[in-house]
Amino acid sequence: MDFRGLAVFFLLTESALAVKSNACMAARRSFLGSDAMLLAIICTISSVACSAKSFDDAFRTAFLCLLIGVPGAGKVRPAKSPPFYQMDTCAGVCQIHTGGAAWLFHKAESCYSQCSFCESAKGAELTIMGTERKPEFFGGKDLHIGIVGCGYVGLPLALRFCEMGQRVTGFDTDKQKVDKLNAGQTYILHIPEAAIAKFVGQKRFGATTDFTRLKEMDAVLICVPTPLDERREPDLSYVEETARAIAPNLQRNQLIVLESTTYPGTTEELVLPILEAGGLKCPIARAGTNDNVQTDFYLAFSPEREDPGNKQFGLAQIPKVVGGINLPSRRAAELLYGQIVARVIPVSSTREAEMSKLLENIFRSVNIALVNELKLLSQRMGMDIWEVIEASATKPFGFMAFQPGPGIGGHCIPLDPYYLSWKAREYDFEARFIALAGEINTSMPYHVINAVADALNQRRKALKGSKVLLLGVSYKKDVDDLRESPSLKLMQLLNERGAILHYNDPYFPQLQKMRHYDYSHLKSVELTPQNLAAYDCVLLATDHSSYDMQAIVDASQLVVDTRNATRRITRNREKVVLC
Numbered sequence: 001m002d003f004r005g006l007a008v009f010f011l012l013t014e015s016a017l018a019v020k021s022n023a024c025m026a027a028r029r030s031f032l033g034s035d036a037m038l039l040a041i042i043c044t045i046s047s048v049a050c051s052a053k054s055f056d057d058a059f060r061t062a063f064l065c066l067l068i069g070v071p072g073a074g075k076v077r078p079a080k081s082p083p084f085y086q087m088d089t090c091a092g093v094c095q096i097h098t099g100g101a102a103w104l105f106h107k108a109e110s111c112y113s114q115c116s117f118c119e120s121a122k123g124a125e126l127t128i129m130g131t132e133r134k135p136e137f138f139g140g141k142d143l144h145i146g147i148v149g150c151g152y153v154g155l156p157l158a159l160r161f162c163e164m165g166q167r168v169t170g171f172d173t174d175k176q177k178v179d180k181l182n183a184g185q186t187y188i189l190h191i192p193e194a195a196i197a198k199f200v201g202q203k204r205f206g207a208t209t210d211f212t213r214l215k216e217m218d219a220v221l222i223c224v225p226t227p228l229d230e231r232r233e234p235d236l237s238y239v240e241e242t243a244r245a246i247a248p249n250l251q252r253n254q255l256i257v258l259e260s261t262t263y264p265g266t267t268e269e270l271v272l273p274i275l276e277a278g279g280l281k282c283p284i285a286r287a288g289t290n291d292n293v294q295t296d297f298y299l300a301f302s303p304e305r306e307d308p309g310n311k312q313f314g315l316a317q318i319p320k321v322v323g324g325i326n327l328p329s330r331r332a333a334e335l336l337y338g339q340i341v342a343r344v345i346p347v348s349s350t351r352e353a354e355m356s357k358l359l360e361n362i363f364r365s366v367n368i369a370l371v372n373e374l375k376l377l378s379q380r381m382g383m384d385i386w387e388v389i390e391a392s393a394t395k396p397f398g399f400m401a402f403q404p405g406p407g408i409g410g411h412c413i414p415l416d417p418y419y420l421s422w423k424a425r426e427y428d429f430e431a432r433f434i435a436l437a438g439e440i441n442t443s444m445p446y447h448v449i450n451a452v453a454d455a456l457n458q459r460r461k462a463l464k465g466s467k468v469l470l471l472g473v474s475y476k477k478d479v480d481d482l483r484e485s486p487s488l489k490l491m492q493l494l495n496e497r498g499a500i501l502h503y504n505d506p507y508f509p510q511l512q513k514m515r516h517y518d519y520s521h522l523k524s525v526e527l528t529p530q531n532l533a534a535y536d537c538v539l540l541a542t543d544h545s546s547y548d549m550q551a552i553v554d555a556s557q558l559v560v561d562t563r564n565a566t567r568r569i570t571r572n573r574e575k576v577v578l579c
């Protein structure tokens, strides 16, 4: 037995496994107890390593010899970007980071995490215990990216990284979604099943509810919900829960990026302290103040700008804003996102990045409120607001057209502005535009119901007891998303005022019970001429492209149109009321 080799082996094991002391003990038990033969091989290799030029070379030599020496470990070969190596495992190619601290343990059942391809835990398995990931690493290939929250934002992001050749694991608390994804199925209409099935088949994409596997990731992108609570205050419980799930699995030089929309300061004040609690540090240093800061891991914020159903601007075409807790963090995130979008816009800190997303959504909310208010005025003055907007939109500069409607919906515009007004109060500041826009937009469904009541009144009918068919429950046209949809509020108000309510939506054959509403007893009514004729009023709330407006107007007694979807209808125009 070569004691010099043995000493080096223990030294290497201790330093490599310092971050994972349990694994260290188990590994040592395995080597010392059940696999004396393996121990002898390692000691010999380590003794050879002592004469190698550098410590790092020595380690790498020892590591590769160990891999080759372990039965069943598979064939190891250099990857495209040394010092990384690739190994064939039971189910595909596995990237091995040998930046000084990765070991393959054979038969030490309790100490390693599974090879990410090797779900069944058969064959060779790999534990990664810290790697040398400089920011430049994230511009490279063969990364393993974890996406927490596989919803409207996380899923397209995951598929985009797969498209660019990276390997992605989706983490979600919803087991049904995880099972569907692993079966190559979609649960969001505009996200193609074929893409999911293809990447699952290529073992490039998989989903899991096992958050301990976060430790296997090079980068972890957080895309969980950020709703408002009952008092319309930020509910950051999903973000906090995710940070707490990452913390025990956080690895040296891992990149963590928050994508969920939130108030300025969330990444620094909420996420950072939770991640740092385990000992690894990521010092706050605004870009330009201390650019050479040493950081143990990278933390950044990069807001998502997904517009579900938008065929003109997909993820790849939409530039991405990135702010880091420090410059290395921003650099790492810039390089990562540079692989999937046409342009990355770096900003000085996570706060500017957080605020930029809120500005975009507040801008929309305020402008929608403005045209909604001007619509009310135009109606009172006997003008057509849509014609006015169309005319103004011909100005080639300095004007952007927004459309009035029955209220605002979706996951962003109705909620995000309140994240900022809530935070502003901490600074004794009232964000008045946000409040005013919120007030006007919230009042729109009430205005619509009054218009329905007036239109029925003109026909000598009361809203109470009238049969009303609402068209379109999703919050905007051609999407299967009804989060915060004004249609849900309209349905509540119609019920409260005693109307007999039914609905049609090609994207929702039936409605499920929701947090604030329960219309689970309703099924989408087929749009036949006979059915349409049976309603006292047809209320158009969402202008899905599939609606044949002329046929609807022809068959209906009365159409109240909140979207100007009937703008080109001439026949039976007298049945239409714009509101």
Ligand SMILES: NC(=O)c1ccc[n+]([C@@H]2O[C@H](COP(=O)([O-])OP(=O)(O)OC[C@H]3O[C@@H](n4cnc5c(N)ncnc54)[C@H](O)[C@@H]3O)[C@@H](O)[C@H]2O)c1
Residues within 6 Å of the ligand: 148, 149, 150, 151, 152, 153, 154, 171, 172, 173, 174, 177, 223, 224, 225, 226, 238, 241, 242, 259, 260, 261, 262, 304, 305, 306, 307, 308, 411, 412
């Ligand atoms: N939908 C959009 O168009 C859009 C656009 C830009 C930004 N955003 C923002 O992106 C974030 C995510 O929105 P979304 O629309 O994708 O939401 P979503 O509800 O579609 O998806 C969120 C996913 O996270 C999962 N989840 C919840 N808690 C979790 C946890 N603790 N760990 C892991 N997974 C968890 C849910 O099961 C769900 O699959 C929000 O902050 C939202 O404001 C959304």
